[in-house]
Amino acid sequence: xxxxxxxxxxxxxxxxxxxxxxxxxxxxxxxxxxxxxxxxxxxxxxxxxxxxxxxxxxxxxxxxxxxxxxxxxxxxxxxxxxxxxxxxxxxxxxxxxxxxxxxxxxxxxxxxxxxxxxxxxxxxxxxxxxxxxxxxxxxxxxxxxxxxxxxxxxxxxxxxxxxxxxxxxxxxxxxxxxxxxxxxxxxxxxxxxxxxxxxxxxxxxxxxxxxxxxxxxxxxxxxxxxxxxxxxxxxxxxxxxxxxxxxxxxxxxxxxxxxxxxxxxxxxxxxxxxxxxxxxxxxxxxxxxxxxxxxxxxxxxxxxxxxxxxxxxxxxxxxxxxxxxxxxxxxxxxxxxxxxxxxxxxxxxxxxxxxxxxxxxxxxxxxxxxxxxxxxxxxxxxxxxxxxx
Amino acid sequence: xxxxxxxxxxxxxxxxxxxxxxxxxxxxxxxxxxxxxxxxxxxxxxxxxxxxxxxxxxxxxxxxxxxxxxxxxxxxxxxxxxxxxxxxxxxxxxxxxxxxxxxxxxxxxxxxxxxxxxxxxxxxxxxxxxxxxxxxxxxxxxxxxxxxxxxxxxxxxxxxxxxxxxxxxxxxxxxxxxxxxxxxxxxxxxxxxxxxxxxxxxxxxxxxxxxxxxxxxxxxxxxxxxxxxxxxxxxxxxxxxxxxxxxxxxxxxxxxxxxxxxxxxxxxxxxxxxxxxxxxxxxxxxxxxxxxxxxxxxxxxxxxxxxxxxxxxxxxxxxxxxxxxxxxxxxxxxxxxxxxxxxxxxxxxxxxxxxxxxxxxxxxxxxxxxxxxxxxxxxxxxxxxxxxx
Numbered sequence: 162x163x164x165x166x167x168x169x170x171x172x173x174x175x176x177x178x179x180x181x182x183x184x185x186x187x188x189x190x191x192x193x194x195x196x197x198x199x200x201x202x203x204x205x206x207x208x209x210x211x212x213x214x215x216x217x218x219x220x221x222x223x224x225x226x227x228x229x230x231x232x233x234x235x236x237x238x239x240x241x242x243x244x245x246x247x248x249x250x251x252x253x254x255x256x257x258x259x260x261x262x263x264x265x266x267x268x269x270x271x272x273x274x275x276x277x278x279x280x281x282x283x284x285x286x287x288x289x290x291x292x293x294x295x296x297x298x299x300x301x302x303x304x305x306x307x308x309x310x311x312x313x314x315x316x317x318x319x320x321x322x323x324x325x326x327x328x329x330x331x332x333x334x335x336x337x338x339x340x341x342x343x344x345x346x347x348x349x350x351x352x353x354x355x356x357x358x359x360x361x362x363x364x365x366x367x368x369x370x371x372x373x374x375x376x377x378x379x380x381x382x383x384x385x386x387x388x389x390x391x392x393x394x395x396x397x398x399x400x401x402x403x404x405x406x407x408x409x410x411x412x413x414x415x416x417x418x419x420x421x422x423x424x425x426x427x428x429x430x431x432x433x434x435x436x437x438x439x440x441x442x443x444x445x446x447x448x449x450x451x452x453x454x455x456x457x458x459x460x461x462x463x464x465x466x467x468x469x470x471x472x473x474x475x476x477x478x479x480x481x482x483x484x485x486x487x488x489x490x491x492x493x494x495x496x497x498x499x500x501x502x503x504x505x506x507x508x509x510x511x512x513x514x515x516x517x518x519x520x521x522x523x524x525x526x527x528x529x530x531x532x533x534x535x536x537x538x539x540x541x542x543x544x545x546x547x548x549x550x
Numbered sequence: 551x552x553x554x555x556x557x558x559x560x561x562x563x564x565x566x567x568x569x570x571x572x573x574x575x576x577x578x579x580x581x582x583x584x585x586x587x588x589x590x591x592x593x594x595x596x597x598x599x600x601x602x603x604x605x606x607x608x609x610x611x612x613x614x615x616x617x618x619x620x621x622x623x624x625x626x627x628x629x630x631x632x633x634x635x636x637x638x639x640x641x642x643x644x645x646x647x648x649x650x651x652x653x654x655x656x657x658x659x660x661x662x663x664x665x666x667x668x669x670x671x672x673x674x675x676x677x678x679x680x681x682x683x684x685x686x687x688x689x690x691x692x693x694x695x696x697x698x699x700x701x702x703x704x705x706x707x708x709x710x711x712x713x714x715x716x717x718x719x720x721x722x723x724x725x726x727x728x729x730x731x732x733x734x735x736x737x738x739x740x741x742x743x744x745x746x747x748x749x750x751x752x753x754x755x756x757x758x759x760x761x762x763x764x765x766x767x768x769x770x771x772x773x774x775x776x777x778x779x780x781x782x783x784x785x786x787x788x789x790x791x792x793x794x795x796x797x798x799x800x801x802x803x804x805x806x807x808x809x810x811x812x813x814x815x816x817x818x819x820x821x822x823x824x825x826x827x828x829x830x831x832x833x834x835x836x837x838x839x840x841x842x843x844x845x846x847x848x849x850x851x852x853x854x855x856x857x858x859x860x861x862x863x864x865x866x867x868x869x870x871x872x873x874x875x876x877x878x879x880x881x882x883x884x885x886x887x888x889x890x891x892x893x894x895x896x897x898x899x900x901x902x903x904x905x906x907x908x909x910x911x912x913x914x915x916x917x918x919x920x921x922x923x924x925x926x927x928x929x930x931x932x933x934x935x936x937x938x939x
Contacts, residue, residue, distance in 0.1 A: 417782065
């Protein structure tokens with residue numbers, strides 16, 4: 162079959178705040194090929210990502226992403242690999258390209274899976290889909306008391322693992338210690354406690370190291386993103402001093418960047434957002450390399466169940482990479498986007514939905530309700546106008 | 551002074567081809583602050599870079615670049631550093647942000663230099679501006695004969711150093727050998743010959759290694775970008791087998807990425823495009839680290855003299871990092887963009903133009919002649935409309 166059309170849907174809550182909450186808007190991709198429809202989601206700023214799809218060519222190595230996709234054959238994984246190679250080469254100087262391509266690549270696997278009647282994880286070469294232990298992913302409270310209350314609520318909701326993230330953590334050592342103590346107390350002694358610093362320390366190893374004793378005392382299972390996504394030297398320096406393993410990788414916009422965090426940054430957990438890294442295939446590559454290196458692969462997802470399914474596909478075959486990010490407290494947009502819901506089962510574990518591709522049905526009503534209309538004109542010509550759902 | 555306005559000018563040749571020629575379009579930035587005007591250039595796809603300036607916020611860590619710049623104070627280098635830190639943090643999930651910011655950052659140094667009556671290189675902490683030996687930067691011919699003729703022409707024009715780049719190099723081993731022989735013969739025995747593979751080998755170390763004997767025989771001074779910009783493992787593997795030093799780094803969109811190529815990729819030359827890496831300050835940081843590591847810093851520039859001046863500012867104080875990229879065969883757009891011209895002197899060396907900031911006068915007529923009009927509407931509101939020069 163051929164790729165007949167690729168449409169982008171920019172969705173947004175009526176009001177977007179500065180909270181570190183990635184579910185406030187979305188860029189959803191629809192691929193139509195041979196009568197099949199596939200869906201994907203970019204974890205990215207919608208407007209520049211759309212622009213990267215339609216941008217006029219600057220030169221041979223700075224072409225729009227659309228040029229490497231539209232009209233192409235889609236009959237097997239090798240076709241997706243060929244398009245990925247073309248995007249990497251023909252759009253090498255268009256930085257945003259990998260964020261745009263990520264959502265498209267996911268939608269291609271979904272369409273291909275539907276055409277073949279196979280789930281994406283199987284097309285990716287995995288034999289079985291193992292259940293995952295979800296950790297509830299929330300932001301720190303503004304006070305330690307609020308953090309403690311959130312931890313208790315998470316435990317009461319049946320989760321045994323939880324991640325607390327972002328500011329105020331990192332701003333004040335004494336307060337950070339109280340937040341960590343409150344999170345541990347609220348979650349209970351046997352809970353899995355994960356901490357996400359949200360890059361707050363930049364490249365400042367000493368500032369991050371000041372938190373290590375409290376992280377150890379609270380028995381944090383990982384410290385996530387203490388530094389900027391590219392600060393490999395800082396990661397390696399902190400890892401050498403820390404009993405708490407480091408986690409990171411969500412900023413990786415290709416497989417190599419994630420592998421560097423393993424090889425050079427000495428992270429113990431590598432967290433991949435399929436909506437940024439280039440989609441399912443590069444994520445699968447990272448999962449295989451992580452497993453070979455004795456590092457645990459984890460999904461990074463802070464948005465809809467469409468993105469959640471995509472994020473699990475590349476490592477659902479790795480039985481012992483058991484933990485998975487499971488965002489709770491999504492904005493209505495992200496909740497409403499899918500008719501399919503992924504929820505923990507009676508055993509507290511997450512399973513991928515049945516069905517071919519991603520196994521997720523998108524809600525056309527949500528595409529209308531949260532639509533943000535975009536029009537881009539260059540040299541008097543309309544290069545992009547929002548599609549109708 | 552305060553930053554009153556930042557304007558973007560998208561310029562293009564009437565026809566853009568797939569040639570690896572970055573001078574076919576341009577994104578020029580004008581900063582107005584306290585009555586001073588500064589100019590910069592992004593080495594980037596114009597449309598997504600403009601979109602990254604105006605994109606609606608997605609969440610606290612995915613904000614448009616403009617939010618970290620407009621209205622801010624500009625009284626010293628520390629103000630530029632503060633804005634850079636804010637862009638890195640507040641736009642961490644907006645991938646294109648660093649390409650947009652690069653042009654803005656350069657324009658800020660230009661404006662600050664004009665306000666203080668100081669050249670940018672001095673504001674960056676360097677004591678002297680040393681001359682550089684320009685290498686003429688051209689594409690390989692389609693045949694070895696054409697490559698040889700280009701080499702002869704370059705030598706006849708007075709250059710003693712030349713770089714040949716991109717396909718057909720890398721497509722056919724026997725042909726590659728003939729191109730290398732022709733380039734060396736045309737340039738003469740005493741010329742400095744540089745080869746740019748334009749990422750043609752992806753991550754394929756063996757394919758690149760097949761060219762090493764011919765590169766050595768032709769006495770190439772470096773092999774540039776054999777692999778994708780993030781393929782540090784491939785760089786390290788080839789470096790271990792090659793007598794010809796590797797060069798790379800132009801894809802780095804922050805200082806850390808360039809430093810990784812030194813530390814983990816074992817490159818012998820690090821090539822920085824100030825229009826991508828985040829501007830002059832991160833480039834200066836890379837230059838200092840390169841010098842400390844015994845690696846040679848080189849500018850990467852394939853566009854106007856505005857970009858050329860910016861690219862030289864961060865390492866003009868490093869006397870022994872002597873070679874510099876000097877694009878010849880620019881498209882009329884890139885030539886016409888500046889009234890100031892940077893040309894080799896009677897001794898064959900390049901010197902930065904006198905004058906504060908970048909020392910380059912922009913030609914307003916070129917901003918009109920090559921203007922591409924852009925209008926971006928989101929939710930019925932015009933977020934961007936091309937400014938008048």
